[in-house]
Amino acid sequence: MSNMSKKQQSQHASDQLVRVTVIGAVVDGLLGLLKVVVGLVGHSAALVADGIHSFSDLISDTFVVWVGKVAYSQADSEHPYGHRRFETLGSMLLGASLILVAGAIAWEGGRHLWQQWWLQIAPQPVSVWVLWVALLSVIAKEWIYRLTSKVGQEIGSSLLEANAWHSRSDAISSLMVLVGLVLSYMGLFWLDRVMAIIVGFYIAYIGWTLLNSGAGELVDTRGLSQAETEAVIAHILSIPGVLGVHDFRSRRMGGEVLIDTHVEVSKTISVSEGHQLGELAVERICHHYPAVREATLHIDPQGIHTLNAVWPTREEVVAQLLAVPIEEEMSLRCFLNPERLELHYAPEGVTVECYYSMSALVEKMGQASIVWEALKKREQGWCRAVRQCQWPWLLDIKVFYF
Numbered sequence: 001m002s003n004m005s006k007k008q009q010s011q012h013a014s015d016q017l018v019r020v021t022v023i024g025a026v027v028d029g030l031l032g033l034l035k036v037v038v039g040l041v042g043h044s045a046a047l048v049a050d051g052i053h054s055f056s057d058l059i060s061d062t063f064v065v066w067v068g069k070v071a072y073s074q075a076d077s078e079h080p081y082g083h084r085r086f087e088t089l090g091s092m093l094l095g096a097s098l099i100l101v102a103g104a105i106a107w108e109g110g111r112h113l114w115q116q117w118w119l120q121i122a123p124q125p126v127s128v129w130v131l132w133v134a135l136l137s138v139i140a141k142e143w144i145y146r147l148t149s150k151v152g153q154e155i156g157s158s159l160l161e162a163n164a165w166h167s168r169s170d171a172i173s174s175l176m177v178l179v180g181l182v183l184s185y186m187g188l189f190w191l192d193r194v195m196a197i198i199v200g201f202y203i204a205y206i207g208w209t210l211l212n213s214g215a216g217e218l219v220d221t222r223g224l225s226q227a228e229t230e231a232v233i234a235h236i237l238s239i240p241g242v243l244g245v246h247d248f249r250s251r252r253m254g255g256e257v258l259i260d261t262h263v264e265v266s267k268t269i270s271v272s273e274g275h276q277l278g279e280l281a282v283e284r285i286c287h288h289y290p291a292v293r294e295a296t297l298h299i300d301p302q303g304i305h306t307l308n309a310v311w312p313t314r315e316e317v318v319a320q321l322l323a324v325p326i327e328e329e330m331s332l333r334c335f336l337n338p339e340r341l342e343l344h345y346a347p348e349g350v351t352v353e354c355y356y357s358m359s360a361l362v363e364k365m366g367q368a369s370i371v372w373e374a375l376k377k378r379e380q381g382w383c384r385a386v387r388q389c390q391w392p393w394l395l396d397i398k399v400f401y402f
Contacts, residue, residue: 013155013255014072018065020151020160024144024167025061028054031137035174042130050137050173053101057166060094064163071159071254082293084254087159088214094162095210098203101169105176106200113194134178141171156255156291162210169203223250223257228289232259235288236281241265241273243302256293259285267301267344274299304346311350311393314343321352324385349395352386358401 035051067090075082145168152160217223224232233245244264251258263281265274278297285295312320318341338354379399386397 010072010074013157014068016151016155017068017072017157017160020148021061021064021068021163024148024163025058027140027144028057028061028170031140032058035133035137038129038133047130047134047177050134050170050177053170053173054137057170060097060163060166063093064090064159067159068157081253081258082256084256085218087157087254088217088252091158091162092211092214092218094159094166095207095214098162098165098169098207098210101166102200102202102204102207104200105169105173105203106197109176109194109197109200113197131178131181134174134181137174138171138178141167141174145171158210158213158255165203165206165210172203217252220251223252224259232285232289233261235284236261236263239277239280239284241269241277242281246300247298253293255291257289257291258294258296259292260296260298262298262300264300264302267304267346301345306347311345314341317341317343317350317352320389320391321386324382324389346395349393351395352397353400354398355400355402 032051032054035047035054039047039051067086071083071085071087071090073083145164148160148164148167152158152164229248229250232250233248236242236245242263242265246262246264248261249259263278265277278299281297282295286292339357340355342353342355344351344353383397383399387394
């Protein structure tokens with residue numbers, strides 16, 4: 001899937017989510033119908049309740065398909081970062097429903113334990129077919145759990161993994177029915193109810209884990225682990241020309257990761273070279289970590305993390321240079337119009353670099369016979385006049401010829 005575009009990957013993931021959920025829905029429907037019918041015929045209220053539980057999973061399957069379609073749709077004007085947070089919200093709702101299911105399992109276990117132990121109400125004998133249907137349900141729902149969980153991990157879908165646990169909760173519910181039948185033949189009516197209470201607490205723990213994970217994502221807790229963060233920073237630092245990384249941040253959105261960080265480069269390279277280093281870093285990050293959907297890099301000159309906002313802009317620097325008083329005999333007015341002007345900002349001030357074409361200078365001066373020493377002398381006079389202005393922002397002014 002690495003050769004696919006982001007759009008194609010999203011469509012593929014959406015198709016996978018729908019396919020595996022539809023398979024689970026078909027199994028839920030058939031099992032629910034079978035368990036209700038056999039439960040009624042075989043005098044097993046537990047199996048009938050389990051069948052209703054299977055039918056209830058159809059609701060969560062429909063919900064997963066709808067949320068999955070929305071979550072993998074493309075970004076729009078109202079959701080410029082995409083819709084993957086809908087998946088997070090969906091997994092939290094499924095986590096909450098797991099807690100409700102767990103509460104129902106634990107309540108039923110406790111109620112039956114009360115009836116059997118305190119009230120001495122023994123369960124009615126049931127048909128052996130109930131045993132086989134319960135066993136079939138355990139096998140089928142565990143298979144659905146493993147299939148759904150596998151696809152969820154492949155496409156990075158927390159929603160599918162949450163729905164997988166819904167399938168496993170149904171498998172556990174059927175297992176409780178199965179264990180209850182076996183123990184009833186052994187005269188240990190109470191043990192399966194104790195197990196149901198324990199399993200209920202375990203499913204509630206899974207539901208709480210899903211809720212907590214989703215909440216952490218919604219409030220933008222760190223998306224990458226410490227080890228993953230260190231590995232990503234190492235990949236960035238391995239690029240020739242990158243001198244440092246700081247203020248690294250990451251967050252998750254569905255199964256994807258968003259990164260933003262500051263990358264330090266040499267103070268003397270061009271803006272385009274710094275941009276190229278940033279693009280190379282983004283490409284390297286996304287290559288090694290396909291889950292990273294977007295990496296935003298801020299390029300900083302090495303050692304300069306903050307700048308004084310009161311330093312003048314380019315337009316203000318040029319205006320002040322043009323206003324420098326010049327004595328004609330000591331400098332050249334053509335120095336006021338360099339072919340290229342570079343400004344290097346630092347917390348202490350600004351260094352001005354002026355670049356001149358020798359041929360253009362000679363042409364502007366109108367005297368081709370001028371010697372290099374005379375040109376340098378006049379240049380030094382102009383630079384001295386600039387420095388005498390004593391601008392608080394000026395660190396230095398330099399002149400270069402080409």
